[in-house]
Amino acid sequence: MHFGLSEEQALLQETLRGFIEAECPPTRLREIFDEGAAHDSALWKGLAEIGLPGLCVPESEGGAGLGALELALCCEELGAGALPGPLLFHGLATLALREGGAAAQRERWLPALASGERVASIALEGVGGSIDDAAGRPALDAAALTGVARHVPFAEVADLFVVALMDGGLAVVERDAQGLVVEAESGIDRTRPLGTLHFDATPAERLETGAEAFDVVRDAALCALAADAFGAAWALVRMTVEYAKTRQQFGRPIAEFQSVKHQLADMATAIELSRGLYWYAAYACDHIKAEASQQAALAKAHIGDQAVEIARQAVELHGGLGFTWECDVQIWFKRALFDRAFLGTPDEHRDRAAALGGY
Amino acid sequence: MDLRYGPEYEVFRRELREFLTGWPLSGDEAALPQAEQERIFRGRGIDAGYVYRETPEAYGGSGQPSDPLRDRILQEEYGRAGAPGNSLFQGPAMLVPTLLELGSEQQKQRFIPPTLRGEMSWCQGYSEPGSGSDLASLQASARLEGDDWVLNGQKVWTSNADSADWMFGLFRSEPEASKHAGISYLLIPMKQEGIRVRPLRQLSGAAEFFEVFFDDARTPAENIVGQRGEGWQVSRSTLKHERNLIGNPRMISDQFDRLLALAREAQVGGRPALSDAGVRRRLAEIEGFVRACETSNLRILSASIRGEEMQVMLPMMMTKLYSTDVTQMIWKLAYDLLGTAGLTDCEWAPNYARDSTPPAVVQNYLFSLGPAIAGGASNIQRNIIGERGLGLPRDPRPPS
Numbered sequence A: 001m002h003f004g005l006s007e008e009q010a011l012l013q014e015t016l017r018g019f020i021e022a023e024c025p026p027t028r029l030r031e032i033f034d035e036g037a038a039h040d041s042a043l044w045k046g047l048a049e050i051g052l053p054g055l056c057v058p059e060s061e062g063g064a065g066l067g068a069l070e071l072a073l074c075c076e077e078l079g080a081g082a083l084p085g086p087l088l089f090h091g092l093a094t095l096a097l098r099e100g101g102a103a104a105q106r107e108r109w110l111p112a113l114a115s116g117e118r119v120a121s122i123a124l125e126g127v128g129g130s131i132d133d134a135a136g137r138p139a140l141d142a143a144a145l146t147g148v149a150r151h152v153p154f155a156e157v158a159d160l161f162v163v164a165l166m167d168g169g170l171a172v173v174e175r176d177a178q179g180l181v182v183e184a185e186s187g188i189d190r191t192r193p194l195g196t197l198h199f200d201a202t203p204a205e206r207l208e209t210g211a212e213a214f215d216v217v218r219d220a221a222l223c224a225l226a227a228d229a230f231g232a233a234w235a236l237v238r239m240t241v242e243y244a245k246t247r248q249q250f251g252r253p254i255a256e257f258q259s260v261k262h263q264l265a266d267m268a269t270a271i272e273l274s275r276g277l278y279w280y281a282a283y284a285c286d287h288i289k290a291e292a293s294q295q296a297a298l299a300k301a302h303i304g305d306q307a308v309e310i311a312r313q314a315v316e317l318h319g320g321l322g323f324t325w326e327c328d329v330q331i332w333f334k335r336a337l338f339d340r341a342f343l344g345t346p347d348e349h350r351d352r353a354a355a356l357g358g359y
Numbered sequence B: 001m002d003l004r005y006g007p008e009y010e011v012f013r014r015e016l017r018e019f020l021t022g023w024p025l026s027g028d029e030a031a032l033p034q035a036e037q038e039r040i041f042r043g044r045g046i047d048a049g050y051v052y053r054e055t056p057e058a059y060g061g062s063g064q065p066s067d068p069l070r071d072r073i074l075q076e077e078y079g080r081a082g083a084p085g086n087s088l089f090q091g092p093a094m095l096v097p098t099l100l101e102l103g104s105e106q107q108k109q110r111f112i113p114p115t116l117r118g119e120m121s122w123c124q125g126y127s128e129p130g131s132g133s134d135l136a137s138l139q140a141s142a143r144l145e146g147d148d149w150v151l152n153g154q155k156v157w158t159s160n161a162d163s164a165d166w167m168f169g170l171f172r173s174e175p176e177a178s179k180h181a182g183i184s185y186l187l188i189p190m191k192q193e194g195i196r197v198r199p200l201r202q203l204s205g206a207a208e209f210f211e212v213f214f215d216d217a218r219t220p221a222e223n224i225v226g227q228r229g230e231g232w233q234v235s236r237s238t239l240k241h242e243r244n245l246i247g248n249p250r251m252i253s254d255q256f257d258r259l260l261a262l263a264r265e266a267q268v269g270g271r272p273a274l275s276d277a278g279v280r281r282r283l284a285e286i287e288g289f290v291r292a293c294e295t296s297n298l299r300i301l302s303a304s305i306r307g308e309e310m311q312v313m314l315p316m317m318m319t320k321l322y323s324t325d326v327t328q329m330i331w332k333l334a335y336d337l338l339g340t341a342g343l344t345d346c347e348w349a350p351n352y353a354r355d356s357t358p359p360a361v362v363q364n365y366l367f368s369l370g371p372a373i374a375g376g377a378s379n380i381q382r383n384i385i386g387e388r389g390l391g392l393p394r395d396p397r398p399p400s
Helices: A007-023 A026-035 A041-049 A068-081 A087-100 A103-114 A210-246 A258-272 A275-287 A289-317 A329-341 A346-356 B007-020 B027-031 B034-048 B068-081 B090-102 B105-116 B231-246 B249-265 B277-305 B309-337 B339-343 B358-367 B378-389
Strands: A120-123 A139-141 A144-153 A160-164 A170-174 A180-184 A194-203 B122-125 B141-145 B148-159 B166-172 B183-189 B195-200 B209-220
Touching: A007 A041, A007 A068, A026 A329, A068 A087, A068 A210, A068 A275, A087 A103, A087 A120, A087 A160, A087 A170, A087 A210, A120 A144, A144 A160, A160 A194, A170 A194, A170 A210, A210 A258, A210 A275, A210 A289, A210 A329, A258 A289, A258 B309, A258 B378, A275 A289, A275 B277, A289 A329, A289 A346, A289 B277, A346 B277, B007 B034, B007 B068, B027 B034, B068 B249, B068 B277, B090 B105, B090 B122, B090 B166, B090 B231, B122 B148, B122 B209, B141 B166, B148 B166, B148 B183, B148 B195, B166 B231, B183 B209, B183 B231, B249 B277, B249 B309, B277 B309, B309 B339, B309 B358, B309 B378, B339 B358
Parallel strands: A120 A160, B122 B166
Antiparallel strands: A139 A144, A144 A194, A160 A170, A180 A194, B141 B148, B148 B209, B166 B183, B195 B209
8 A cells, every 4th residue: 555656756746846946937937927928948848858748648659658647746846836838738638649549540649749849738628618518519520620619728839639529529630720710818827828719610530439538538637737736836835934934024024923824824734635635536547447537526626726715815925915916926826726717617526526426 | 656455454354354243242242231342342352463453462452563554454444343442542542552652661561451451441631721722831739748649739621530540640740840841740540539520511511521629639659650840741642642533534534424424314495405506515525625634644644654754744733633624514514404403402412423313413513613622722733833844933932
């Protein structure tokens, strides 16, 4: 029995953490945030050099062949650094191809995605506004896709989209396919921009076992978002602890006031004790299929809520400064908002968890 | 990560389940008084190596090597069977580990075996009316007179004081020494003239606790654990065990299961509660907290198996605060599900620990307010987490 990280998993997190600290420290993050150009090709190249775009790609297609747990562990670090870039969504797209693609489809697309030469994203939401609302998704007729997919991360950057279909399956669409129009959205999180995809008889290829792969990708996505929110929330706690130690009022650091100390203790407790929730859910995605969907839904709902609440308190504890554009807290606050709402709010996932849990 | 227990432990679990089919007792034994039946079955557990595992055989335990995973399996299976295993009473659960760690050989031989057999019962004398969170300010005194300690003062929140044979408690024996250095840890016979016990009625109406008054009570000089003035350090060892008891997360999962069972039967607005979207969401929200407790427990267990406790110091520090909050959430929803039946007061009865009638829910709801205070109140936990966990500055303290 071991419910902890292996040496390799700990090293994976350490490596990514080190990369983010070196290549995207808060000063650089702030530049990217203010420019609003969240895809930094130098950062993407750096991630490719440590093999991360191929994390979930099978070794036979040039990847590391790892699973939902390793993806989530990476996402914790992405959230902690609020790293701009499509890695989370790219990882999910490769997972969809791995799980849903026929051999020829995997061989055709995965090697270039594993190396990071091409970027992929996911388009799981139609116009229905809910992850499970298939009726609002684009429809595939023969090899022509028609309809709209909203809230697609890095829509303007990705070379390839994995699109959820009205009939429950998945299809792959190339960026330059005829009849695909990409419309930028004004996203809340500047580290992860969104766009809308309009398909008009756009050439698309159905993934062989897409319906099964959809469930796998959705559950892994919920874990990845929970992990990102987890990392973001801990980063906010650390940031606020440091601020409270240095900010002086009434002649002493505000951290000496029990009202502040206790609030920070509650924030840290709320987030630290939910670490096992995302670990377990992601582990279940890889090893305990029967539990995966409910655990992933609970983790996404719980950590999404906790992270936004912690972010709210981080703003409050930073005082007037916390309410300014200039203060970095807002970057993580919006990161948490994205993680909470993207692919469904806590209420939606609690409804799903209740049904899946047999209430 | 690998959540399988492995073949060795699966065999252990299978054999244990087989053993536990022996509870409840059958035949002539089933007619014995309940306490006697529990004593018999606990004795069988000790012989089989399942109960008081790490206590040496010489003191009446099973003398098994430490194994957190076996402990976990035992906890799960004994819980499932509702069978008497390791007693949660304060003698076996708190005093015995303390004596094993810090007691003299003579004390171990004299006190541990009868305590484990259930023949010698204990109560804990720590809190005083003026010393709750600031326990080290305690004033009950012990003065050495010839071969005896002479005790005066008052203890409060003492469970089982009416029935206990002995008390383990903290007394100020060195009035000139500084606050923490003036305390001794003493073992005191309860059945004597100088001790008076009075029930303390709690807000639920039940009287599970007592006040204990010492008026020149006595205990022989050798009944001190550790040296004079070392009582504070000795008591830390006991409190550590108390925190483990209160923070037991299996307890929380069981309570959530009871909540779900309740919700299956309850009505909201004339319809089944489980068809109500609000109730379903509250349940799922609470399940998130319950799963957080469970998985955090699993992390701590896993780290302790591998001797990596240092990596989980933070969640260990946080468990008590968190789990007492979650328990309150569970019973608050259970109470809400009663609707207007929650307006009816009721008296405590022992079966309330298990059944799901409205009076049991009211009692459990009221009782759920207690653990956040016992064994280190929540705001004390927050101080510990803030200062030791997050490295925040200590509170400015007045000179003592």
